[in-house]
Amino acid sequence: MDDRKIIELFMARNEEAIRETEKKYGGLCRTIAGNILAVREDIEECVNDVMLGLWNAIPPDRPEDLKAYIARSVRNRAHDISREANAWKRGGRVQIVGDEFLSMLDDGTDLAAGYEARRAGEIISRVLEAVNKNDKKIFVLRYWLGMSIEQIAEQMRSGESRIKVSLHRTRKKIAEELRKEGITV
Amino acid sequence: MSTNIKPENRRLLEAVEYIDENIVLGVLSELRMPKEKHTDPVMTWRTPLKHWKSIAALAACVILLAFASPMASFISQVVSNFTSVAGGNAGAGTSELEMPTTAESEVIDSPYERSIYAYPEGMSAEEIYADVLKGGWVVNTDYEIVGGEKLWEDFLSKADNKTEASVLIASYYEESESIFLHSVSYDIEVYNCDRRYICQPENEDRISSFSAKYLVCHDMTSLTYAEKRNWDPPVKFVWFLTDYPEIPFIEQLITLDSDYNEFLIDNYPTWWSLIWLK
Numbered sequence: 372m373d374d375r376k377i378i379e380l381f382m383a384r385n386e387e388a389i390r391e392t393e394k395k396y397g398g399l400c401r402t403i404a405g406n407i408l409a410v411r412e413d414i415e416e417c418v419n420d421v422m423l424g425l426w427n428a429i430p431p432d433r434p435e436d437l438k439a440y441i442a443r444s445v446r447n448r449a450h451d452i453s454r455e456a457n458a459w460k461r462g463g464r465v466q467i468v469g470d471e472f473l474s475m476l477d478d479g480t481d482l483a484a485g486y487e488a489r490r491a492g493e494i495i496s497r498v499l500e501a502v503n504k505n506d507k508k509i510f511v512l513r514y515w516l517g518m519s520i521e522q523i524a525e526q527m528r529s530g531e532s533r534i535k536v537s538l539h540r541t542r543k544k545i546a547e548e549l550r551k552e553g554i555t556v
Numbered sequence: 557m558s559t560n561i562k563p564e565n566r567r568l569l570e571a572v573e574y575i576d577e578n579i580v581l582g583v584l585s586e587l588r589m590p591k592e593k594h595t596d597p598v599m600t601w602r603t604p605l606k607h608w609k610s611i612a613a614l615a616a617c618v619i620l621l622a623f624a625s626p627m628a629s630f631i632s633q634v635v636s637n638f639t640s641v642a643g644g645n646a647g648a649g650t651s652e653l654e655m656p657t658t659a660e661s662e663v664i665d666s667p668y669e670r671s672i673y674a675y676p677e678g679m680s681a682e683e684i685y686a687d688v689l690k691g692g693w694v695v696n697t698d699y700e701i702v703g704g705e706k707l708w709e710d711f712l713s714k715a716d717n718k719t720e721a722s723v724l725i726a727s728y729y730e731e732s733e734s735i736f737l738h739s740v741s742y743d744i745e746v747y748n749c750d751r752r753y754i755c756q757p758e759n760e761d762r763i764s765s766f767s768a769k770y771l772v773c774h775d776m777t778s779l780t781y782a783e784k785r786n787w788d789p790p791v792k793f794v795w796f797l798t799d800y801p802e803i804p805f806i807e808q809l810i811t812l813d814s815d816y817n818e819f820l821i822d823n824y825p826t827w828w829s830l831i832w833l834k
Contacts, residue, residue, distance in 0.1 A: 398589060399587065399589055436581065436584075436585045438584065438585060438587060439580075439581045439584035439585040439587075442584040442587060443580065443581070443584060487571075488570040488571045488573070488574060489571075489574045490571075491571030491574070492571045492572065492573065492574020492575055492576075493574065493576075495571060495572065495574075495575055496574075496575050496576035496579055499575065499576075499579050500576075500579070507579065507583070508583045508586065511575070511579065511580055511583040512583065514572050515572055515575060515580055515583075516583075516584075526587065526588055
């Protein structure tokens, strides 16, 4: 079903909206949630929460891009569940992605909470705007969405080595920019 | 991988949360639907066990066929070929294509899933280059990893017989164009292609206009393309890697992960090893 029709169902408070959303985007939701959460029950809980969240948010929200809206919701909810369940200690892909990202900086990196993170976020955004479209996409899929190299390669219809090279280059550029801006490395 | 992340480093990860939303939304809007598959990492390993009866029956059939039919000699021949080449005696290349034909739609882009053959250790770069050029082997430089133009310049300058070929590089990355322009003067014919280039109809004219002696394949798809074109000589598939003395190059391939690419990029080689992949 077309996204516009699904949104119209939400606006009309027709429960068919949930069924159609689950049918169309259920797989995507589980994949995104599965990148962050390690346990099946948590993944299902996440997807269910997002479906409920959509029902509560639309209306008044009327997303222009339903897929992006859902993907972002799933990702954010999965991270919430992950934090709630203290998944950092239990493991999971988020930790692996984090370690990989952090490896570009020395262990001495120290960021003041909040402000430095926002500054760093702006710098990362600036770098991403400057790199080519594919490199930008690969970086976001890996570090924002938490996708595996294999999943990104499938998304990009590319080899895994290409993905790894792209990530390495982008990480290097970001590390350089962070250093220029005085973020301790 | 560490299991504990320092509180101050977690804040850096929080920086990712502050990436411009437009960037994120732009990427998310282009997401393709994933193939449906079992997503529970905990349950995944149990899935094959559910089908143990079928697996056992299949194994029994294979064993019966292997002993009871002429296929036995074929299988033993395949095994014999495999073990003799895997013994590492990959000196002068054979002219017979041993790669299995792969359906064009099946893409394998994971070198460490294939058998690996290596030059005997101790062979000099010059000896390897000479062997490559005389034996009809193809070279996949993956030059964007190892510092491309310098590598090709060095490789080509060592080539014994420059009249045998001229270089054409066609690849996904834009910087390959500079390598192409730089290398044509060496008159060595190596065609470097990955599946994204070789399988695009708009590149057909450019590809067919060159009578390359060697074909560089990044993956099975481009190799299959070469087979269908009846490329002469039969092509093989080679990774052209840096040599990192502390780590045997076979282990470099077997343990391919993100670290592999990082040390390749960060450690420009003084000489190179060639590894055959089959």
